[in-house]
Amino acid sequence: MISDAVLAYYQSSKHADIRPEFQSALDFAPSTGVAIDCGCGAGSNIAHLRSCGYSVHAYDIDEQAISLCAERFANDANVFLSVDSFGTFNYPKSSLVIADASLFFCPADEFDEFIEKLQISLGTKGVFYGSFVGERDTMAGSEFNAQQYWGDVLVFNKDEVRTALRNFDIVQFVEHERDGETATGEPHHWHIFSVVAKIK
């Protein structure tokens, strides 16, 4: 069953503004073609990608997220949705792939497969935007209750992010660190790496 914390997140993020690094990725990516939203949640980034003219393939492991998006984009023939995980999704060739606050929850044993499929999907021209949980984030701590959200958290340090993306040129690498709160108002220390990258 979906938790209150997840429902609150979908409610609060449904019409969220896009993050600055997502905008950078849009500036660098080919301006037409297919965009893929990995772990799309309530669909705010799908809506933005559609407003930019991309045809959007989006997936999420959570059926509830996909049914919210199915309702939201019911009249849009250029939004293709599926219940999938990072390793199981069938990635079409794309201009832009985004994983906004979703790789946080990528099962560790799917991560390498994701990177491999990502590279094939993007070819030589496509752009990737993704964010990664850093070691000092509350989610990386032993007291964090991962089960109230989407399960185990995949934590990176700076070097590990760069190593994972070794076949990419990093266009932008931003380390965010601040005290704030979650969608349900709980205090949270955020430590996130946001990366925009292109295949070398």
Ligand SMILES: C[S@@+](CC[C@H](N)C(=O)[O-])C[C@H]1O[C@@H](n2cnc3c(N)ncnc32)[C@H](O)[C@@H]1O
């Ligand atoms: C913090 S939300 C971010 C949602 C959206 N990208 C956004 O920026 O609003 C994390 C999302 O990742 C999804 N997720 C978690 N594990 C996943 C997996 N293994 N494969 C695909 N999506 C996953 C969750 O269901 C959730 O929708």
